[in-house]
Amino acid sequence: MTDSPPFVNAHCHLELSGFSEPVRWNGSFPDWIAEVLRHRNQPDYSVETAVRRGEAELLQTGTVAAADIVQTDLPAAIPAANPRLTTRRFLELIAWTPEKAESRLARAEEFLQRNPSAGLSPHAPYTVCPELLDGVVSLSRKYRVPVAMHLAETPDESELLRHHCGPLLEMMRRADPHYNPKKTLSGGRPLDYLKQLSQAHRVLVIHGNDLDEEEIGFLASRRDNMSAVFCPVAHRYFGRKTYPLRQMSDAGVLVALGTDSRASWTGGMLSMRETVRVLLEDYPEMTPEEVLPMATVHGLMAAGLV
Ligand SMILES: [Zn+2]
Incomplete structure (x- = not known):
């Protein structure tokens, strides 16, 4: 695509590109996660085929670089x-217990030694205990690699962080009856995570849908090593409340854009062009001149590719 700007996809899960349709959304995030896992774990599901398909789609739609969670x-x-x-x-x-964290960190270090240009992704507050988060931050500094973490994504997550209850607690208790939010959570609000993550070499805050003014200010003050990644197509798919894009942009947060996975993608081939189109449709107060850097150079900066 010679007329395409060099798009950079700052958040995707290419191994979920084997999904031909988005997973049915019934308003329950735990149900959605369960359905993604069910589909992904089917015996005939090929991760390699899925990654190849995702990469081919990104290439065909003009993407030159991608930050991919595996x-x-x-x-x-x-x-x-x-x-x-x-x-x-x-x-x-x-890892939501210290015992599990130890083995995951050993695996993470081996992964970085084999893949020096990779990164680490502690999944989300409800699945990452303080020991894992600490260890990931240390590895990020030691190997000078970026960290990507889903944060402030859903109202369920806010409820769990603030009140230690709600649908995500129920989901985790189904997976582990001994799940204890007091031991797993590293704080009561996203800011607690942002402060800890800020010690890493470089950080992509995936989504950040529910960040408040103070948290947006914090991200802006750490622009040299922290960014937020907005995924407009997934955001629309889940019917999330308006993303604080104007506030982030005006505050000086480094905002990059991503497609997220095919499990929440409705736009045909995975495409940053479609991502930008949906963003401009849903956020008419943003200008193409403001948005284009988010879809290109900000992604390179966010993922440490420049
Ligand atoms: Zn994601």
């Missing part, structure tokens, strides 16, 4: 589909 080593081991697409793989890490 659950296993496999996508990182898949040779680059095309030298025109630079893909930085972030290993997803989940």
